[in-house]
Amino acid sequence: MxxxxxxxxxxxxxxxxxxxxxxxxxxxxxxxxxxxxxxxxxxxxxxxxxxxxxxxxxxxxxxxxxxxxxxxxxxxxxxxxxxxxxxxxxxxxxxxxxxxxxxxxxxxxxxxxxxxxxxxxxxxxxxxxxxxxxxxxxxxxxxxxxxxxxxxxxxxxxxxxxxxxxxxxxxxxxxxxxxxxxxxxxxxxxxxxxxxxxxxxxxxxxxxxxxxxxxxxxxxxxxxxxxxxxxxxxxALLPYRLPGGTAGEPPPEGYASTIAVTQGTVDNADQDKLIRPALEALKDMEGALIMVATGGRGTEELRERYRQPHIQIRDYLDFGSLFETTDVFVTNGGFGGVQLALSKGVPLVVSGVNEGKNDVNARVEFAGMGINLRTDAPSPDKIRAAVRTILSDPSWRHRASQIRDHFAAxxxxxxxxxxxxxxxxxxxx
CATH class of the missing domain: 3.40.50.2000 (Glycogen Phosphorylase B;)
Structure with a gap:
């Protein structure tokens, strides 16, 4: 055809x-x-x-x-x-x-x-x-x-x-x-x-x-x-990866938990909405590796401000590989990223309104796969509390693993x- x-x-x-x-x-x-x-x-x-x-x-x-x-x-x-x-x-x-x-x-x-x-x-x-x-x-x-x-x-x-x-x-x-x-x-x-x-x-x-x-x-x-x-x-329909394609620089090892953060590729001009509050929320969690994808905006400026060794800030991340070892995904609710995370059994903290992301995040909340902060610009305190809730309660990971099995089928x-x-x-x- x-x-x-x-x-x-x-x-x-x-x-x-x-x-x-x-x-x-x-x-x-x-x-x-x-x-x-x-x-x-x-x-x-x-x-x-x-x-x-x-x-x-x-x-x-x-x-x-x-x-x-x-x-x-x-x-x-x-x-x-x-x-x-x-x-x-x-x-x-x-x-x-x-x-x-x-x-x-x-x-x-x-x-x-x-x-x-x-x-x-x-x-x-x-x-x-x-x-x-x-x-x-x-x-x-x-x-x-x-x-x-x-x-x-x-x-x-x-x-x-x-x-x-x-x-x-x-x-x-x-x-x-x-x-x-x-x-x-x-x-x-x-x-x-x-x-x-x-x-x-x-x-x-x-x-x-x-x-x-x-x-x-x-x-x-x-x-x-x-x-x-x-x-x-x-x-979950994911981008095609050419055989032999690079997965990018692997994340550091030796951390008790891994938290991934992104504000997507469209609504990421104002990093005060999610990326900066998330970094403020998580900068003192030294036992956790914080992996941040900026979408190519303000990466060097953020690196200068957040020099902690457990914080890795990059233009882009290979989330397909990273989610294999991620414990929580903090995101504004892009549907592709949400699906990819759940296909790997990763629970979410979601916060976003524009481009219909609030409808995506409502579904995450309804399915019990994450915590919906229900705002476009959450405070560091709310992000920190949500991340700690998920890390401390295995039931979040359990529910995410159930939907992972649906995707894997x-x-x-x-x-x-x-x-x-x-x-x-x-x-x-």
């Missing part, structure tokens, strides 16, 4: 898809990738041809504030609403025109689309192409039992909470996502595509796909009343590749 992967030019969207693409390539399929030029080197290393954006704006983790300076002033749901319109919805027509042109030279049989590109309806209805959506965040599809997105809610436990969450859902639809939804409908109207009323913008990838690859496991999701048969939970790239190979168009719906 001729298979085209399509993703945002953002690491957290691109990287989880690479292992699946390589598995399909190994199975003999002709695999190519539509994304930004920022990934040209990575795709060359993987031997996958790049079909670069032409009309589409290349939104990257390192240029969002340059493209949209006003974004830095927004927080929580308002930041998500801004991203929904500017970063995601605004590019839909550009993506689609690029894909139609690309199809003339590479008539792909299946499009494996990053769900956040929101191109599924146009590709299925106007190109007649099989579409498999790839979801790199928790399941976005609305359900009566699942709280509305962007607020970090746990499932409602009583009528009062259900009523409150119902109101929040209306705010999400009518206020936070209003501009993005209007843009989505306008762009589809240009192509004569009427978007049905009811449901939410974030339901569209689930409505308009032949199959949906959902990263993670059902044990890391909220209970649902309606289980969409198109949705396939495949486990799956071959994520193989399971996802199977979904793509078996996808069949169903035009009747």
């Amino acid at each position: 001729r298979i085209l992967f399509a993703s945002q030019a953002i690491d957290g969207h691109f990287n989880p898809m690479t292992g699946v693409a390589m598995r399909l390539k190994e199975r003999g399929h002709d695999v190519r990738w539509y994304t930004g030029r920022v990934f040209a080197g990575k795709l060359q290393d993987l031997g996958i041809p790049l079909c670069p954006f032409k009309r589409a704006v290349e939104h990257r983790a390192d240029n969002l504030f340059e493209l949209y300076p006003e974004r830095a002033k927004l927080k929580g749901p308002w930041a998500i609403g801004f991203d929904g319109e500017k970063i995601f919805a605004s590019n839909i027509s550009n993506f689609f025109e690029d894909l139609r042109e690309l199809d003339e030279d590479f008539a792909f049989d299946v499009l494996v689309a990053d769900s956040s590109m929101f191109i599924q309806r146009l590709v299925m209805h106007l190109m007649g192409t099989t579409v498999v959506s790839f979801v790199v965040i928790p399941n976005m599809e609305s359900d009566p039992l699942v709280p509305p997105l962007f607020f970090g809610f746990l499932p409602a436990r009583n009528p009062v909470e259900r009523a409150w969450q119902g109101m929040a859902g209306i705010i999400s639809d009518k206020v936070i996502l209003r501009a993005a939804s209007q843009s989505y409908r306008r762009q589809h109207a240009v192509y004569g595509q009427e978007v049905p009323k009811g449901g939410r913008l974030t339901d569209e990838p689930y409505r308009c796909s032949d199959a949906v690859i959902q990263t993670g496991t059902m044990s890391l999701d909220f209970p649902r009343r309606n289980n969409n048969p198109k949705v396939h939970y495949v486990g 799956q071959d994520p790239p193989g399971a996802a590749a199977d979904v793509i190979e078996k996808a069949r168009p169903d035009r009747a719906g």
Whole structure:
């Protein structure tokens, strides 16, 4: 088959898809990738041809504030609403025109689309192409039992909470996502595509796909009343590692415990949110090795300030190897990092709000896999207390090891590749 992967030019969207693409390539399929030029080197290393954006704006983790300076002033749901319109919805027509042109030279049989590109309806209805959506965040599809997105809610436990969450859902639809939804409908109207009323913008990838690859496991999701048969939970989809690739400098040995810390690769410009408070919280824990990944920001400055030998501060860490010996992971809640940690049985301390991280962290809390600090900028005291709670209570590690077994029971790239190979168009719906 001729298979085209399509993703945002953002690491957290691109990287989880690479292992699946390589598995399909190994199975003999002709695999190519539509994304930004920022990934040209990575795709060359993987031997996958790049079909670069032409009309589409290349939104990257390192240029969002340059493209949209006003974004830095927004927080929580308002930041998500801004991203929904500017970063995601605004590019839909550009993506689609690029894909139609690309199809003339590479008539792909299946499009494996990053769900956040929101191109599924146009590709299925106007190109007649099989579409498999790839979801790199928790399941976005609305359900009566699942709280509305962007607020970090746990499932409602009583009528009062259900009523409150119902109101929040209306705010999400009518206020936070209003501009993005209007843009989505306008762009589809240009192509004569009427978007049905009811449901939410974030339901569209689930409505308009032949199959949906959902990263993670059902044990890391909220209970649902309606289980969409198109949705396939495949486990932790991790970046593909080339054979013989370096694992980086190994961590020092001889410590009683290891604590890993990161603020992710996007929302890491203001290190006062998590990295600095975490370092202040943990700098006196001399029996513990503190491994910090900065994402390439302010590394040398932090090293000058925190010279303690048990603190190691690096631009990036090979978390896949590090988590083999990690006891606690302190993170702002990127879904990829959360899955990787739990796939190794590592309990978490989570703290983050933007980019939907509060919804990830709510799932960590609900599953009993970590302590959710429920803030964007926790104090050192709260971080220290949470880390000590996990280190002193073996039940946290026990619960994390249980979900590790769920992850270990799956071959994520193989399971996802199977979904793509078996996808069949169903035009009747």
